Amino acid sequence: GAGVSQTPSNKVTEKGKYVELRCDPISGHTALYWYRQSLGQGPEFLIYFQGTGAADDSGLPNDRFFAVRPEGSVSTLKIQRTERGDSAVYLCASSSRGPTSYNEQFFGPGTRLTVL
Amino acid sequence: KQEVTQIPAALSVPEGENLVLNCSFTDSAIYNLQWFRQDPGKGLTSLLLIQSSQREQTSGRLNASLDKSSGRSTLYIAASQPGDSATYLCAVKPGGTGANNLFFGTGTRLTVIP
Numbered sequence: 209g210a211g212v213s214q215t216p217s218n219k220v221t222e223k224g225k226y227v228e229l230r231c232d233p234i235s236g237h238t239a240l241y242w243y244r245q246s247l248g249q250g251p252e253f254l255i256y257f258q259g260t261g262a263a264d265d266s267g268l269p270n271d272r273f274f275a276v277r278p279e280g281s282v283s284t285l286k287i288q289r290t291e292r293g294d295s296a297v298y299l300c301a302s303s304s305r306g307p308t309s310y311n312e313q314f315f316g317p318g319t320r321l322t323v324l
Numbered sequence: 325k326q327e328v329t330q331i332p333a334a335l336s337v338p339e340g341e342n343l344v345l346n347c348s349f350t351d352s353a354i355y356n357l358q359w360f361r362q363d364p365g366k367g368l369t370s371l372l373l374i375q376s377s378q379r380e381q382t383s384g385r386l387n388a389s390l391d392k393s394s395g396r397s398t399l400y401i402a403a404s405q406p407g408d409s410a411t412y413l414c415a416v417k418p419g420g421t422g423a424n425n426l427f428f429g430t431g432t433r434l435t436v437i438p
Contacts, residue, residue, distance in 0.1 A: 250428030
């Protein structure tokens with residue numbers, strides 16, 4: 209059916225606030241990825257889920273960032289005490305199998321986060 | 325750590341021209357390489373995926389090649405159209421069981437002039 213969806217499409221917040229970004233992967237896709245893209249740069253990996261578990265969170269920049277995927281489908285990226293440097297486009301991707309396959313990653317439209 | 329470089333950073337061509345975008349990567353131990361298109365303010369659209377055992381993939385006017393040993397890939401666009409204007413990103417998925425993500429280049433911003 210539908211592709212990867214992300215909400216909200218835009219989020220403006222003030223420094224120090226808490227934000228949640230949501231990702232709905234393609235139905236049936238077990239692998240889910242979060243990336244962050246700063247202006248003029250390519251996306252950078254944040255975290256990878258296989259099913260419900262965070263199999264690799266090595267890309268999270270610090271402990272203010274956290275992500276969950278409690279039922280193995282929808283994922284939420286949570287950022288505490290936001291800083292101006294967190295401003296970026298947050299992209300979510302999903303694929304039908306795990307990382308050791310050749311399956312393509314399909315990306316959502318992203319959430320543009322602006323921290324004032 | 326895998327590093328991906330794309331040259332040129334920006335390219336402007338008249339409509340109808342054939343063009344080549346370049347991508348290089350530092351670690352040749354990859355599982356696959358993907359080319360994406362990104363329109364301003366939008367997400368990424370997958371164009372072509374080349375497995376590490378393949379040399380090229382074709383889709384319509386697009387042809388992507390892979391030379392894994394030299395760490396290079398090219399995206400060839402035939403008969404360019406104004407609708408091809410976008411940023412093109414290449415990304416590699418490293419080999420090995422510890423790799424779970426794509427490493428991206430910074431992209432080539434293509435403008436096709438009518």
